[in-house]
Amino acid sequence: MPSIHQRPNWPAFHWDDAVLAPIVGDVRYRQGLLLGHMRTLGHEGQREATMTSLTDEIVASSAIEGVALAVLEVRSSLARRLGLDQPGLPAAGRAVEGVVEMTLDATQNFALPLTSERLFGWHASLFPAGRSGMRRITVGAWRTAEIGPMQVVSGPVGRERVHFEAQAADRLEREMTAFLSWFNAGPDVDPVVKAGIAHFWFVTVHPFEDGNGRIARAIADMALARADASGERFYSMSSQILRERREYYLQLGSAQRASLDITAWLRWFLDCLARAIDGAEDALAAVLKRADQRRHIERFALNDRQRTVLDRLMGEFTGHLTTSKYAKLAKTSKDTALRDIRELLEFGILVQNAGGGRSTSYRLDDVTGS
Numbered sequence: 524m525p526s527i528h529q530r531p532n533w534p535a536f537h538w539d540d541a542v543l544a545p546i547v548g549d550v551r552y553r554q555g556l557l558l559g560h561m562r563t564l565g566h567e568g569q570r571e572a573t574m575t576s577l578t579d580e581i582v583a584s585s586a587i588e589g590v591a592l593a594v595l596e597v598r599s600s601l602a603r604r605l606g607l608d609q610p611g612l613p614a615a616g617r618a619v620e621g622v623v624e625m626t627l628d629a630t631q632n633f634a635l636p637l638t639s640e641r642l643f644g645w646h647a648s649l650f651p652a653g654r655s656g657m658r659r660i661t662v663g664a665w666r667t668a669e670i671g672p673m674q675v676v677s678g679p680v681g682r683e684r685v686h687f688e689a690q691a692a693d694r695l696e697r698e699m700t701a702f703l704s705w706f707n708a709g710p711d712v713d714p715v716v717k718a719g720i721a722h723f724w725f726v727t728v729h730p731f732e733d734g735n736g737r738i739a740r741a742i743a744d745m746a747l748a749r750a751d752a753s754g755e756r757f758y759s760m761s762s763q764i765l766r767e768r769r770e771y772y773l774q775l776g777s778a779q780r781a782s783l784d785i786t787a788w789l790r791w792f793l794d795c796l797a798r799a800i801d802g803a804e805d806a807l808a809a810v811l812k813r814a815d816q817r818r819h820i821e822r823f824a825l826n827d828r829q830r831t832v833l834d835r836l837m838g839e840f841t842g843h844l845t846t847s848k849y850a851k852l853a854k855t856s857k858d859t860a861l862r863d864i865r866e867l868l869e870f871g872i873l874v875q876n877a878g879g880g881r882s883t884s885y886r887l888d889d890v891t892g893s
Contacts, residue, residue: 542790
């Protein structure tokens with residue numbers, strides 16, 4: 524069966540509006556509810572929710588491709604770029620800084636045209652050393668004919684099965700010109716549908732030697748930011764795709780071997796988007812809880828050590844707090860850590876967990892506003 528890009532009239536995609544219309548309506552309704560809920564958080568709460576969603580998006584999009592990013596480094600880079608005070612976070616490495624830069628450009632500058640130069644910049648940000656793993660690749664330019672055909676292959680050596688072969692390199696310039704012209708044109712379809720089409724179209728063209736999946740998801744995020752008319756991100760599509768990674772690749776592969784009718788792909792994409800939005804409600808609850816905790820904390824005159832540790836407790840922190848962990852986070856002695864902790868207990872900011880002695884541990888009070 525030929526690849527979809529080998530069919531006559533490529534890329535004249537079409538779909539069944541009767542199937543998609545009710546799904547689009549449902550997704551837009553859920554988006555409206557979520558955005559309404561987020562507006563109740565106030566400016567600081569919205570920035571915290573945006574940073575949480577973007578952290579999830581960046582880490583998950585890379586994980587889909589088997590690239591593991593340090594969560595705290597991603598959060599650190601985002602906090603600095605978004606102007607959020609997050610003391611105690613580690614400095615981000617070049618690879619993390621690059622993917623954060625790409626994601627923020629896609630979502631914060633969603634109204635700007637998408638151009639080949641902009642995509643080249645995103646690609647260079649993903650591969651700052653000019654390598655994919657140990658292999659040197661062409662960075663900041665379309666892939667070349669010298670690397671051979673781009674194929675999705677499975678099976679043992681000598682009995683490989685080619686699932687999909689991307690277009691020849693000599694077609695990329697005109698293919699990407701057509702894609703960018705369509706993406707930057709006025710609204711011919713609902714923006715959430717456009718996000719699904721853009722994702723599929725870009726990853727099928729596969730214009731780069733590596734990084735196509737991550738850039739395709741960044742383009743989809745850009746279209747979704749246009750759909751929300753906001754650079755603030757309150758849900759993570761890639762986090763949901765990561766949960767459904769096997770089905771994601773099945774749906775992509777099936778559509779890439781089918782006709783130009785991409786109804787099935789768009790239906791899956793929109794359903795996945797709806798599930799991502801639903802999942803964001805849980806994140807909203809966590810953000811609201813942190814906002815309450817911050818309001819309670821701000822009532823007290825705390826020292827810098829205490830604020831550093833509390834910021835970590837309300838961010839990425841595994842397990843419960845102990846005197847030793849406090850001393851390490853605050854870079855102080857255990858005696859000073861214990862004095863700080865006792866004061867936080869008196870303020871009702873921390874509570875002691877069951878148990879004592881060497882196993883004594885603490886957590887943030889869940890009801891600090893009471």
